[in-house]
Amino acid sequence: MSERITLTLRAALIRPLGAECISADRFADLSEQEIGALELWDGHASVALGDVFAIRGDHSSSVTIEGDLAHLDGVGTAMRGGEIAIAGSVGGGVGARMSGGAIRIAGNAGDDAGIAMAGGLLAIAGSAGDRAGAALPGASKGMTGGEIIVRGGVGRDAGSRMRRGTLFCASVGEGAGTAMIAGNIIVAGDLGDGAGLGNKRGSILALGNVRVPPTYAYACTYRPPHVSLMLLSLRARHELLVNDEHVHGLYQRYSGDLADIGKGEILEWRSM
Amino acid sequence: MSEATRIEENVTCLGCGCACDDIAVVIAGARIREARNACTLGVRWFGDGSLPGAISGGRSAAIEDVLREIASLLRSARAPLVYLAPDLTCEAQGAAIAIADQLRAFVDGVTSSTSADGILAAQRRGRASATLGEIRNRADVVVFWAVDPAASYPRFQSRYAPNPVGVYLPQGRRDRTVIAVDVGAQRGPADADVRIQMTAEEEQLFLASLRASLAGRALGNQSIAARVTELATRLNKARYSVVVTDAESPPSVPSGRADSLIALTQSLNATTRCSLCSLRAGGNRNGADTVLTWHTGFPMAVDFSRGAPRYTPGNAAGARLAHGDCDAALIVGNTNAIPTVVREALGATRIVVIGPRASESTLSAQIRIDTGVAGIHESGMSLRLDDIPLPVRAVLPTPRDTASLLDALGSAIAAQGASA
Amino acid sequence: MTRLRITGGAVHDPANGIDGDVGDICIENGRIVASLPADAPTLRAGGMVIMAGGIDIHAHIAATSVSMGRRLLPEEHALHPVAAPALDDGSIPRSGTGGTVPSTFTTGYRYAGLGYTTVFDAAVAPVAARQTHAELDDTPIIDGGFFALLGNDEYLHRQIAAGELARAKDYAAWILRSTGGYAIKVVNPGGVELWKRNVREVKTLDDPVGSSSVTPRRILEVLAGAANDLGLPHPVHIHCNNLGVAGNVAMTLDSMRALQGRRAHFTHLQFHSYGGERGKSWSSAARQVAEYVNSHPEVTGDVGQVMFGDATTLTADGAVEYLLHTSTGRKWINSDIELETGCGIVPYSYREKAAVASLQWVVGLELFLLSSDPWRMVLSTDHPNGGSFMSYPDLIRLLMDRAYRDEKLKSVNQKMLAGSALADGIAREYTLNEIAIITRAGPARQLGLAAKGHLGVGADADITIYSRDADFAKMFSTPRYVLKAGTLVVEEGQLRRAPAGKRIFVKPGFDDTLLRDLGKYFEAYSSVRLANYPVTGLRDAPVPTRGA
Amino acid sequence: MxxxxxxxxxxxxxxxxxxxxxxxxxxxxxxxxxxxxxxxxxxxxxxxxxxxxxxxxxxxxxxxxxxxxxxxxxxxxxxxxxxxxxxxxxxxxxxxxxxxxxxxxxxxxxxxxxxxxxxxxxxxxxxxxxxxxxxxxxxxxxxxxxxxxxxxxxxxxxRGVGGGNFLILAESADAALDAAEAAVDAMAGMPGVILPFPGGIVRSGSKVGSMRYKTMIASTNDAFAPTLRAITKTSLPDGVNSVLEIVLDGLDFRSIAMAMQIGIDAACRPGVHSITAGNYGGKLGPFHFYLRKIMSGDVEDAPKEGAPA
Incomplete structure (x- = not known):
């Protein structure tokens, strides 16, 4: 039984490798040999994890993965607990359907990060691709809980159909929070186009500028009490750069999407 | 004419998704001379029925050898693609999907390139729909949303709506109100009773305003509001309305349209009845989606690589090919109908084509086997655009039956042992 | 394997009066025979329990509606990938997806894995029957058939309105012939047509459906009469009006009384046995329904038990699905089909914490436990409406194990259970023979399948062999051996072979003067040519009818 | 002490x-x-x-x-x-x-x-x-x-504790009030404890029930009322002319005990004769705050029979 398990990439990956088997909670029950025998997927061929990674440690739910992992997909899929630290970047679907534990990525993440996530923490120091925290294809609900904290930007359709939980990022692409049911999207910068279309009860908060969608209507300029709470909580737990002027600031509130039930909001920071 | 002519009645035409089954095909000397009742699309669909019957590219001309060669080509692939091009019977589609499962391949078809938005939206929200027979007999208000069926679905109006007499529309066209919604250059039928026009940029706001209006909220500017109110009033007053839209959307159509139209038509059922009718193009496209669904639970973009179906419409055939993620492709059906993005992305992939006119395909395929066209040379089942299954019958002999050939290919693959 | 002797097992074959006696079963060429030569291969089943293969009288597994349901549930399928089984019969095994509406191959494998060898799809739109056959072709192992929807059919209603009852009967016969169906199904008689006309409630059996001479009562009478006059092996299969509505027991009992003295099958009665008042209160009315069925031998039924967990409601009863959509906010499919029928689909979850779901669970169990004649009240969950067929083993345990049932009862929401029989305490525990009745012998008798549901000489060799286990759920979820038409499909608990099943259908005769009138109707209103309507090419032999 | x-x-x-x-x-x-x-x-x-x-x-x-x-x-x-x-x-x-x-x-x-x-x-x-x-x-x-x-x-x-108390017996009303105020000031802001009466102080300490009126739940604590010294069974020592009570409610025993320790200490000033506390012989409540124990630094709750779990 080790303090941590460390997986070190043996040779650079040249094409996508499916790594849904890498999940911290699962590693807690496995010996080094058993971990090495887990299946990674190269197309339809299965490759032993031990052939791709050098493994140190066993029986631990703390896992470090080292190497250029931009082609490594599905890490932490359906993870329920434990902790994965990824020293560099990682591929698509990281933390998909995860319900607990923490995945911390020092670099960037690919598309579908935290897709259909239900709980836990996905922290990305770099940027993330499209559909972070969004729904599985054809599903009516996106993430239903947990937190996705991206210090860089995220791509399109971030938090689309989100049901609960929080997504924080420095900037977003188009279509953030489309058809949100509830939950929070907090953007430290400007809000991209098409944000919040079809939003039912979700909150989209932008510290930068907002191009207000035509299906939102201005309500008032005020100090939303829940914003202080949210920002303080994020600042305390994730050491995010959120200023007091944002915590206690004045925000313009826009209600929408009025084509739907209209109980959602876009909050745009104005001033202290 | 010296040859004896025969007439095959009640033939189903797969020239578009309407699947008119009243075509009388006149045949003389193994050539189709006429397709009575068919529209221009239908006439083109049937053509003269002639087909090449070649097998090319294999090291041997014997079909068993060629199938073995294809089997070993596909089995050696790390990430094979099985692509369902149009013009196949449901039986052939099923046989191709079975091969994909066997190979642990990625299976996809034209749907993911042309109609994915509508399918995904209908998965997220469901849909309120009706078959064409219901629309024909019940719909008193017919809205053509940015589509004039005259071009791509020429007999839609005469066979289904608004023209025919229906059980609840004894005077046919006169009992119905036809509303054309023009979105930019995408115009509804010219002879509509009511015309509502908007620019392409206005469409999303218009749809949103329409839904807001039905929920009792006003939205948008004055000019939109007037048009919205008119349409909302007509839809609300309808006994049974149908909104007709083209599911074969060009890339210029915003992805929100399908979603908004579904939401709109569903919500109208709070007070009256309303359905959405999504038009599909020809060659049994809906069949491919449905057969794939009963085999796997998903209608398109299914990845068998992990040994069981996974749904990846966000990484469909076009994208996978473009990334170089597929190292061999079995293309089944009519390669002429493959969307350009996929065709171009196929690039240097090793390709096998099994389908009508495979030997004439412009794709750089290694092996090609000519088969027949569903409903002309091959019999089986097809699905109309509204999910109604119709029989298709061979009116001419096929060079070789696609479904049987694929079954034989499946056996050849099995004979080479279980996939890695 | 053409011959096999199964020795040493305790045989539960209630149709032949055998209740746990140890005896040999001999199989030759897919059927049960009286004896075999001494050198025939032997399967030792000492200590095990032998029953006929299970028969599901009412499930939704192969229809346009089912595939619409499949298409609606990508997120559910994504969570339930099912790898191909390891078959050793040379057939190419297929992967699939599970969840509440599994893919076809997985459906076949899973039913067989539970020891079920015959399944009927309960609701097929006649115009779409062709697809049902295609899906059944892709549903391995099980013998399959289906019921054709007729209660809301425009042509039928016209005949009733015109008093043309002979033609109505001929039409029913033609529909069964054309579709390759097995029985006549009525869903919410008249109510689906009314829903299409935006009339959302059927208040009484005498509500007019367009014409005042077309009413739910008349539709029931005419179709029950047609089924009986045609000598169909299974009587009319009725889904009553007002499914799932508080107080609907009155309509259910009225429907039964309307057909008093005539053979009729009332399906998923659990959904139709509620007291209370619409929009106000709910209570169990299972006692009343069970009492009626107990005292009327012409009536048969299946329960339509609700099991806690995820389900998909999927029915021809479009009206009820709209209500479910608006009350749950979940996604919704409606499809109005060709002047014939409707279809509605809404995913749903039955939760122990929910008052109505708990009541439904209790009502179903009460119907089982208060019915004195298990032959006439058989097991179903209306898969996937009340729960998946995969929950049958747990349901069997609830029926056989009172302690388990009472413990479970404590954990459910008690709000609406006051005065219910189950809450008052029911001691009854089903015996193995009674389980054999409600899962095999009873459905076979209700369906009129002479060669199914029993182990007598001449029966199809569809046989399930269980290892005994004190936990009946475990025992019934993993049969040790399953034989389908004499082929061992499950061995030592593993699915090993997947032969194609047969199609079970009828081919009743009719007076073909019908076709002239029907031709005119098709010409005027149908979107499909009459000539293209009938399904052709069914390979198997039809089940005979007794009709003239 | x-x-x-x-x-x-x-x-x-x-x-x-x-x-x-x-x-x-x-x-x-x-x-x-x-x-x-x-x-x-x-x-x-x-x-x-x-x-x-x-x-x-x-x-x-x-x-x-x-x-x-x-x-x-x-x-x-x-x-x-x-x-x-x-x-x-x-x-x-x-x-x-x-x-x-x-x-x-x-x-x-x-x-x-x-x-x-x-x-x-x-x-x-x-x-x-x-x-x-x-x-x-x-x-x-x-x-x-x-x-x-x-x-x-x-x-x-x-699960809190109510009715913690101490009584300040003083030579004069002024001295009693000065001491009580000092006690309240000292206890202010102590976590987990409140003094629910006006300014934290009660002058109308009560006994359970009434000798005269059946419907009264509580009535004046005549044993400590100086004006009744001569006509009732008094508990007042000689020289005491005024009594004030501090009532404490708290989230737990210890919080109250610590507050009492500080409050009583602050109340011990010139003009105060003694500090006592109200009890009902241990019949009413399971929490017993022994003044001398508290003042000698023991603020832990002693296990008692019948205390709520």
Missing amino acids: DIRGVQIDDTFAEAFGMRGARIIITAKNQKWAREAANKMTGFATSVIACKCEAAIERELAPDQTPDGRPGISVLLFTMDSDSLPKRVIERVGQTVLTCPTTACFDGLPGAAERIAIGKPLRTFGDGFQGSKVIDGVRYWRLPVMEGEFLIQESFGKA
């Missing part, structure tokens, strides 16, 4: 179990938090007629509150479980919801038992309310004319 000449009687204060909640009120500034808290804790001296006992526990600095604004912490106690949410709901609804700029949070996040407070109050929003889950905790947002009122959905319920 005596402290600076003040005798500590060898007796104990007898207290009983209560149910309590801690309500954190934040506002734009301390003034408005206090306005709400003052109203909330008004008329909440004794469960006998007020149905609850409540008082300000202490002020909170911005970095001590969930939303980073100045706050006040209030403790509120009732005799039974069922009435606790009722009292909190009516008081929060009338005094915090109504007060400009406030928000309202649970001060007992670790409590296993929860009572629904924001949840029932949300319906004031008439369907326009919304909820937020932040850090696993649900809050309700109620639109009001000023802006928005934020309140936590559920509050922790503590």
Whole structure:
């Protein structure tokens, strides 16, 4: 039984490798040999994890993965607990359907990060691709809980159909929070186009500028009490750069999407 | 004419998704001379029925050898693609999907390139729909949303709506109100009773305003509001309305349209009845989606690589090919109908084509086997655009039956042992 | 394997009066025979329990509606990938997806894995029957058939309105012939047509459906009469009006009384046995329904038990699905089909914490436990409406194990259970023979399948062999051996072979003067040519009818 | 035992179990938090007629509150479980919801038992309310004319202790009051304890029931009333002309004991004769605060028979 398990990439990956088997909670029950025998997927061929990674440690739910992992997909899929630290970047679907534990990525993440996530923490120091925290294809609900904290930007359709939980990022692409049911999207910068279309009860908060969608209507300029709470909580737990002027600031509130039930909001920071 | 002519009645035409089954095909000397009742699309669909019957590219001309060669080509692939091009019977589609499962391949078809938005939206929200027979007999208000069926679905109006007499529309066209919604250059039928026009940029706001209006909220500017109110009033007053839209959307159509139209038509059922009718193009496209669904639970973009179906419409055939993620492709059906993005992305992939006119395909395929066209040379089942299954019958002999050939290919693959 | 002797097992074959006696079963060429030569291969089943293969009288597994349901549930399928089984019969095994509406191959494998060898799809739109056959072709192992929807059919209603009852009967016969169906199904008689006309409630059996001479009562009478006059092996299969509505027991009992003295099958009665008042209160009315069925031998039924967990409601009863959509906010499919029928689909979850779901669970169990004649009240969950067929083993345990049932009862929401029989305490525990009745012998008798549901000489060799286990759920979820038409499909608990099943259908005769009138109707209103309507090419032999 | 000449009687204060909640009120500034808290804790001296006992526990600095604004912490106690949410709901609804700029949070996040407070109050929003889950905790947002009122959905319920007390027996009314004030000042802001009476002080110590009036639940503590020294069975030592009582409710035994230790110490000043405490012979409540034990530094609850689990 080790303090941590460390997986070190043996040779650079040249094409996508499916790594849904890498999940911290699962590693807690496995010996080094058993971990090495887990299946990674190269197309339809299965490759032993031990052939791709050098493994140190066993029986631990703390896992470090080292190497250029931009082609490594599905890490932490359906993870329920434990902790994965990824020293560099990682591929698509990281933390998909995860319900607990923490995945911390020092670099960037690919598309579908935290897709259909239900709980836990996905922290990305770099940027993330499209559909972070969004729904599985054809599903009516996106993430239903947990937190996705991206210090860089995220791509399109971030938090689309989100049901609960929080997504924080420095900037977003188009279509953030489309058809949100509830939950929070907090953007430290400007809000991209098409944000919040079809939003039912979700909150989209932008510290930068907002191009207000035509299906939102201005309500008032005020100090939303829940914003202080949210920002303080994020600042305390994730050491995010959120200023007091944002915590206690004045925000313009826009209600929408009025084509739907209209109980959602876009909050745009104005001033202290 | 010296040859004896025969007439095959009640033939189903797969020239578009309407699947008119009243075509009388006149045949003389193994050539189709006429397709009575068919529209221009239908006439083109049937053509003269002639087909090449070649097998090319294999090291041997014997079909068993060629199938073995294809089997070993596909089995050696790390990430094979099985692509369902149009013009196949449901039986052939099923046989191709079975091969994909066997190979642990990625299976996809034209749907993911042309109609994915509508399918995904209908998965997220469901849909309120009706078959064409219901629309024909019940719909008193017919809205053509940015589509004039005259071009791509020429007999839609005469066979289904608004023209025919229906059980609840004894005077046919006169009992119905036809509303054309023009979105930019995408115009509804010219002879509509009511015309509502908007620019392409206005469409999303218009749809949103329409839904807001039905929920009792006003939205948008004055000019939109007037048009919205008119349409909302007509839809609300309808006994049974149908909104007709083209599911074969060009890339210029915003992805929100399908979603908004579904939401709109569903919500109208709070007070009256309303359905959405999504038009599909020809060659049994809906069949491919449905057969794939009963085999796997998903209608398109299914990845068998992990040994069981996974749904990846966000990484469909076009994208996978473009990334170089597929190292061999079995293309089944009519390669002429493959969307350009996929065709171009196929690039240097090793390709096998099994389908009508495979030997004439412009794709750089290694092996090609000519088969027949569903409903002309091959019999089986097809699905109309509204999910109604119709029989298709061979009116001419096929060079070789696609479904049987694929079954034989499946056996050849099995004979080479279980996939890695 | 053409011959096999199964020795040493305790045989539960209630149709032949055998209740746990140890005896040999001999199989030759897919059927049960009286004896075999001494050198025939032997399967030792000492200590095990032998029953006929299970028969599901009412499930939704192969229809346009089912595939619409499949298409609606990508997120559910994504969570339930099912790898191909390891078959050793040379057939190419297929992967699939599970969840509440599994893919076809997985459906076949899973039913067989539970020891079920015959399944009927309960609701097929006649115009779409062709697809049902295609899906059944892709549903391995099980013998399959289906019921054709007729209660809301425009042509039928016209005949009733015109008093043309002979033609109505001929039409029913033609529909069964054309579709390759097995029985006549009525869903919410008249109510689906009314829903299409935006009339959302059927208040009484005498509500007019367009014409005042077309009413739910008349539709029931005419179709029950047609089924009986045609000598169909299974009587009319009725889904009553007002499914799932508080107080609907009155309509259910009225429907039964309307057909008093005539053979009729009332399906998923659990959904139709509620007291209370619409929009106000709910209570169990299972006692009343069970009492009626107990005292009327012409009536048969299946329960339509609700099991806690995820389900998909999927029915021809479009009206009820709209209500479910608006009350749950979940996604919704409606499809109005060709002047014939409707279809509605809404995913749903039955939760122990929910008052109505708990009541439904209790009502179903009460119907089982208060019915004195298990032959006439058989097991179903209306898969996937009340729960998946995969929950049958747990349901069997609830029926056989009172302690388990009472413990479970404590954990459910008690709000609406006051005065219910189950809450008052029911001691009854089903015996193995009674389980054999409600899962095999009873459905076979209700369906009129002479060669199914029993182990007598001449029966199809569809046989399930269980290892005994004190936990009946475990025992019934993993049969040790399953034989389908004499082929061992499950061995030592593993699915090993997947032969194609047969199609079970009828081919009743009719007076073909019908076709002239029907031709005119098709010409005027149908979107499909009459000539293209009938399904052709069914390979198997039809089940005979007794009709003239 | 005596402290600076003040005798500590060898007796104990007898207290009983209560149910309590801690309500954190934040506002734009301390003034408005206090306005709400003052109203909330008004008329909440004794469960006998007020149905609850409540008082300000202490002020909170911005970095001590969930939303980073100045706050006040209030403790509120009732005799039974069922009435606790009722009292909190009516008081929060009338005094915090109504007060400009406030928000309202649970001060007992670790409590296993929860009572629904924001949840029932949300319906004031008439369907326009919304909820937020932040850090696993649900809050309700109620639109009001000023802006928005934020309140936590559920509050922790503590098994508290009520009726901790000590009596200051002094030579004069002035000396009694000076000592009592000193005691209250010393105890101010001690966590987990409130003094629910006016200024923290009670002059009308009571006994259980009445000798004369059957309907009275409590009546004057004649044994300590100086004017009755001559005509009743008095408990007053010679030279004592006035008695004041300090009543304490707290979240647990230890908090009360520590507060009593500090309060009694502060009350031991010139003019005070002795300190004693009220009890009912151990029959009424399971919590016994032995004055001499406390004053010698032992503030731990001794295990007793019949104490609530």
